């Protein structure tokens with residue numbers, strides 16, 4: 394493992410697990426956040442350790458991040474990470490990526506939904522004094538890592554050293570080295586409309602075959618395919634991100650949690666800009682005809698070393 398990878402919160406670099414619970418908190422206006430956060434972060438390590446011990450094979454991990462609004466309130470004496478900002482709303486035609494409230498984001502990953510739930514319950518309790526839980530989404534592995542639009546998701550994610558390089562900050566002050574920027578968007582599927590499309594059209598929209606998950610060749614892949622529009626290139630070189638997406642929901646309402654990590658927020662915001670904006674030929678990412686973004690936030694996931702300063706054990 395590289396020096397930088399050792400610094401990171403383990404859940405930031407690891408693959409998605411079978412179950413994941415995503416908690417979004419908003420700070421309470423009249424609370425003493427800066428005093429309370431230290432104790433709460435101290436408790437977090439204990440909660441993770443206790444619940445993990447119940448089934449070591451379940452591989453429980455808890456990762457945490459903070460918004461640009463929350464950082465100076467929670468950590469007034471620690472410099473704000475260089476590129477942390479509020480997620481900017483994006484709009485083009487009738488497509489919208491909203492910017493929504495969210496100060497603290499917690500991602501609980503494991504192979505067991507029950508362990509995730511228990512961790513979520515205790516974490517909510519640990520934050521209760523100063524932060525309100527405003528969204529709690531339980532995601533899960535669907536078939537062979539598919540989204541509920543039935544295509545395999547995550548294939549082009551970077552691996553090994555390429556992942557570390559794509560995901561972890563290495564150009565900020567020492568305190569923030571090994572941190573990562575995380576964009577979260579909760580999407581709802583327009584499943585009825587999607588199911589009315591032919592498989593051939595769906596494959597063009599995603600840019601891969603449905604059953605076997607093979608990338609369409611350049612001569613048949615449309616300019617408006619999702620994997621064409623979302624790919625970020627600078628001077629012909631592809632700049633990667635790590636997507637830890639998981640579907641969530643039930644037969645009444647379901648969708649994808651887009652959970653994207655990068656060493657700089659500009660990568661994912663460039664990708665989103667390309668997806669939503671119609672080019673001179675009117676081509677935007679056609680996947681956006683079938684999924685609707687309901688939330689949008691940017692967080693900084695500090696290094697494990699940053700969090701360990703609050704460990705009271």
Ligand code: HEM
Pocket residue numbers: 540542544545546547548549550578580599601619620621623624625634636649651653661662664665684
């Ligand atoms: C409902 C939301 C979304 C769904 C269902 C979805 C699904 C998929 C699927 C099925 C693939 C192809 C397989 C793979 O390489 O993972 C893919 C690729 C990709 N997606 Fe998404 N995605 C969503 C949102 C986003 C967003 C918001 C971004 C960027 C901000 C994004 C960025 C990418 C990238 C970079 C690739 C790989 C492109 C390549 O190099 O081939 N996706 N996505």
